[in-house]
Amino acid sequence: MVETEQVQPVTGAEPAVRARDVTRRYGEGETAVDALRGVSLDVQSGKLTAVMGPSGSGKSTLMHILAGLDKPTAGSVEIGDTEITTLGDNELTKLRREHIGFVFQFFNLLPMLTAEENIVLPLTIAGEKPDNAFLSELLARTGLTDRRTHRPAELSGGQQQRVAIARALVSRPTIVFADEPTGNLDSKTSGEILDLMRNSVDTYGQTTVMVTHEARAAAIADRILFLADGLIVRELGANAEAGDVLAVMNELGAN
């Protein structure tokens, strides 16, 4: 166990997500596992926050709870001004439509839809028309302009993930959650995807939370949170290099 004091929430203007004393326990009785043991944090707007930690640290659980995919055993999570832990299914659906974008490790594209159809799917589902100028810009920025009519099966892994990123951005959500976005890609492609993510934060001020276990991925973040055993144990700032991240990870892993 790392002897570090609980990192205090950063008090800034209008955090996109605010979590307080979040705990998550799986199972009951003697076999119960505490995945999160009281995490508090503010996700700053317009910034890229990385959540790192060794496997089993609770980083995925944290993201699922922040994104409203899972409910905490105790504690509160607010996105914007909305407390999401008590929302019903319909309200959560509305929240996802308006405020949340997802990028998954395995892309999760619909195989029968073209790249462009996949990208605009969140708008289609919400019954909205895509902003064509913005869509063209997204396609250009993700390098998919000449791939828009291709189906996922006809795209490389990197291209598929770019489609997924464009899909997450298309509705200009309050926050994008990325779950190991480079976990299923080779290192060159990973670099491209990370550039794209960084780029979307810089260009659109897109608030993004990325869960990863790769130091290189975390290094592009404005802020890196380290989880171990269900607690935030360390934090690095924007200027952290991959080497610094690795050092922290080694330190955490060494214990």
Place this chain on the structure above:
Amino acid sequence: MLAVALKGLAGRKLRSVLTAFAIVLGVAMVSGTFVLTDTIQRGFDTIFTQSLKNADAVVTGHQAFGSSGGQPVLSPSVPASVLAKVRAAPDVEQAAPSISDEAQLIDHDGKAIVNGGAPNIATGIDPSLTRFNPLTLVAGHWPHGADEVVIDTGTARKHHFQVGDTIGVAARGPIQKFRVAGLAKFSGVSFGGATLAIFDIPTAQKLFHKEGRYDRIDVAAKPLTPADKLVRELRSVLPPTVDVRTTSEQVKVDSSDTNTFLNIFRYILLVFGGVALFVGSFVIANTLSITIAQRTREFATLRTIGASRRQVLGAVIVEALVVGTLASLIGLFAGFGLARLLDSLLVSFGIDLPKAGLVYATRTFVVALVVGIGVALLASLRPAFRATRVPPIAAVREGAELPPGRFAWLKPYLSLAAAALGIALLAFALFKSGLGTARVLTLLGVGVLLLFAGVAGFSSRLVRPLARVLGWPAERLGGAPGRLARSNAERNPVRTASTAAALMIGVALVVFLAVLAAGMRTTFRSAVNDVFHADYAITAQNNFSPIYPSVGRAATHVPGVTVASSIRGDLGRAFGSTLQVSAVEPNVGRVMTQRWEAGSPAALSHLDGNGAIVSHSFADKHHLKLGSHFKLLTTSGRELDLVVRAIFRPLHDTPATLLGSVTISTSTFDRTFVQPKNLYTLVDTRGGASDANARRLEQVLKAFPNAKLQTKKQFVDNQLSGINTLLGLLLVLLALSIVVSIVGIVNTLVLTVYERTRELGMLRAVGMTRRQVRRMIRYESVVTALIGATLGIVLGLGLAALVTSRISFLTYAVPTAQIVGFVVAAILVGILAAILPARRASRLNVLEALQYE
């Protein structure tokens, strides 16, 4: 979201096509049934309407009571004086008398031209009154004189008769020869199996012993006289022994028998369409459930990017609706083809009915589409609601399983309750007296549906033990693939159970029918053996049409014949309901035994003018004892005052095929019934059945080509052939449902292969050969089919037991050989269903299969 659903379908072509196929067949059966029965209906309507062409009113003898159960009640003929009165009426412009009766045409080989139960119509017309003649002359001229006949073009074509040929006609007596004067047809209608013989009136009167009488008078009113005025006028001048009707009323009367028959016929065919659709709904529900389980991540992803539960629900339902609509449309049109196929099937089973051009009624389109789409929709509901339970977080979890519903634990109990309720409804419908036919049938239908659905729902609990037992031979024969096949069948019991359930339904119905048919055979055989003591029986060629008494009389005089006793039959009416009346000759006691509850066998030989023998059940129902009086209305309109002389109780409870509820003497019968006919003649000979006796009888019967001489054993077999034919026809119709369930097995296997791609790749990688992969899939298919067959056989036997315990004249007889045959057929079904999936599985590229995500 709609686009997502539609593109999803397009991306799963094979599955969608297989799913659709389950609906196509059922809908095709529904639309085919409608097209065929409408076409037949129009055929009859055209004939009946055309027959009254240009008439405004029709005069016939008074029909004593309405036809019943498709058995016609003949009207007596009217005397010529009626025609004179009609012609004298002021508003009558023209009146045409005619004779209608029955006569068989005899082909070049001396055989009667009889097609199943189709009528052999004989008419006598006055060709000079052309306005009333519904027929079109195609060749030659209308019949004129005592030796001329005009026959229908269909018969002429099939049996190679031309104008000028000589043709035999069997009317009331022995064959008479006629010259074919011409060929005629009804325009726009095929006659089906019916034959037509047209004579001039005096010839017909002589042939049918109706000298000085007519069966019908068509009347045309003077211009500007309304038909109802004419009818009123005629009624006022004619005696009450005749019926005067407007043309449309007459058409209604004429067509009421055929309509009753056609309605029953239509419902029976629709039931088979319904069964196919019911089976199809299992296939669809199962396919959707499997695809939804496989698409868990897809639904979860949709949820994470903002799709609501309602949208997921909608997507699945839309998918089912699209498949349902397309399949229903295909089925609708396939049904038009199936109508022809059904017709050929019926013709091959001896049911050849008149047909006009194919009729496509709006109702056919509406019902076929509504039913097909409705079934697809209903079948999709449960899977669709399951899909809504996919949590968004499943998007990020590998191998996420659908959470069981809140009420999943209730399912086995609900299924058992449904099955129990089904059995209760069946028992209630069968054993509760006083329910109307419609209600009984509805209760039976709902009960069977509930029972099937309940057993299907519970059967997932039975898959494991059944697979253990049924899969054992596969394990022994198949080695590793066999073992894997058996455990694959067990691994998703719900899926295997639903797949097997589709086959179960078809098999249950097949077994049920087979047991009932076997029961009827057993009962009938022993009943005949108990009652008949004759060496020979004479019936019509088709075994069931009544024949003219001249045949029985002719047999009496054959040397060597000791007894020839004819039993006549017709409908009569007593105590407000229509019933079967028989008539026996005094010598009947020498060839027939009954068990007497009251009175003595002597009553059979000593029936006097008003004496009656009644059945035990009839006496019971109407509280009749020896000496009780009751009234019987005959077809000629006479009311007989009968006295009960004896009450018999059949040794076995048999349906009233041997003697009717009421039996009177032949002499009384012949005086009071219109056109008395024999059901059969029992003949005893000196020395018993022998070649010599048969030869002597055959010699005499040659003059009556429609008569068939049979030994007692042949008689029983021939009577039973009707049951066998019917069973055969029903089994062919049930085959449709079996095909649907095969599609279900194919579908499940294809989906399973797809789902286990990686696993199959692994098996291939560790050395399983393609042949072994195929064998594994095949065995799994056979095990599934056998589970369905086993459940079906048990259910079918149970249902049959329930029904036979209610219907006293049916014994419960299990046709073991047939059931073994069904099991073999189920194995074949399994092998057949596995062909396509096994091929797909064996052709998997090992490398790709292992990398498959």
